[in-house]
């Protein structure tokens with residue numbers, strides 16, 4: 377059995393980032409920028425007022441001084457002329473500061489009478505945003521990076537109506553097992569509903585991929601062949617179930633017969649021991665164990681980083697953070713244990729029941745607490761690592 381980092385490294389080695397495409401900025405939420413975006417001009421493109429008030433010359437900034445208002449500068453409607461001593465221009469937030477003015481007096485610090493204002497108070501600040509104080513022409517937003525609200529705001533202000541992003545990787549999800557039926561279908565007493573594919577599809581979509589849930593493959597070679605045929609145009613195949621050693625667990629052997637080159641089988645983790653990965657007729661394949669918790673844990677630990685890597689992001693494991701253990705834990709066995717747990721106010725407490733079939737416990741958990749292989753007993757108050765889910 378190999379370790380989790382070793383398995384993840386071998387999965388990255390199977391993958392090649394997908395190609396790129398040009399898309400409208402409006403469709404870029406959640407996508408990964410593939411090429412640096414470069415600002416074609418300064419922002420702000422002119423010195424701009426940060427407040428509503430009056431633009432004046434610095435020399436005129438004296439308490440009690442009276443000035444003549446000679447015009448208005450509004451956002452999108454600049455005052456054309458320059459401004460001299462003894463003069464003021466009514467100005468609004470975001471408006472260009474007239475040539476010659478180098479200070480804004482906020483309107484609360486003035487009294488106005490017709491076209492005259494009197495300065496009644498003064499701030500230390502000039503309330504002028506210098507040209508290019510946000511970014512200058514030539515500023516780069518570097519790729520690769522995932523685009524969300526903040527990046528899209530910036531890209532729009534950089535006048536990027538279209539951007540180059542990585543294509544969304546297509547992931548075919550194949551559930552295997554004679555006992556499985558899709559939710560809503562007729563179910564016999566000896567069958568259960570196929571749940572793994574729904575969670576896995578959500579993980580894939582959350583990571584920017586396109587998930588395709590294929591029809592359930594029964595535990596026989598021709599059913600598996602049919603499912604794999606449907607996955608032919610995918611960037612990644614994810615299977616669930618049939619990975620273990622039972623008489624009906626034929627995924628590994630059958631897939632090899634159909635063209636799979638297996639790169640590894642079995643990982644020192646819990647849940648998830650029968651994980652495998654390989655290349656299926658040119659398409660990378662990750663084979664997850666069938667137990668629902670194993671499938672989602674392995675999806676989080678392996679499929680999510682794989683999706684990031686397919687979209688041009690660095691080959692990196694899922695982020696861990698530290699938390700304080702809320703309750704003592706016994707020593708751990710030889711496999712790295714991903715325990716379902718609750719993280720609240722910095723403290724993490726594991727659930728009593730950790731069987732990898734318990735979907736209710738998994739859905740109640742908000743993190744996985746990681747126990748290293750052969751870890752000594754841990755006491756409440758100790759620092760531990762968790763992954764938020």
Ligand SMILES: Nc1nc2c(c(=O)[nH]1)N[C@H]1C(S)=C(S)[C@@H](COP(=O)(O)OP(=O)(O)OC[C@H]3O[C@@H](n4cnc5c(N)ncnc54)[C@H](O)[C@@H]3O)O[C@H]1N2
Nearest residue numbers: 551569570571572617618619620625649665666667668670
């Ligand atoms: N003799 C041994 N038996 C088992 C071992 C072992 O080392 N020796 N490993 C156990 C571990 S650990 C796991 S994990 C499971 C994994 O087995 P498979 O990947 O072959 O999964 P299945 O047998 O097909 O299913 C296991 C379990 O999960 C249910 N299942 C499967 N697919 C789905 C699905 N899509 N949605 C919901 N539930 C699903 C299935 O009905 C079984 O109950 O093997 C242990 N056995």
Ligand code: MOO
Nearest residue numbers: 647648649670732
């Ligand atoms: O490795 Mo299994 O996934 O513990 O239930």
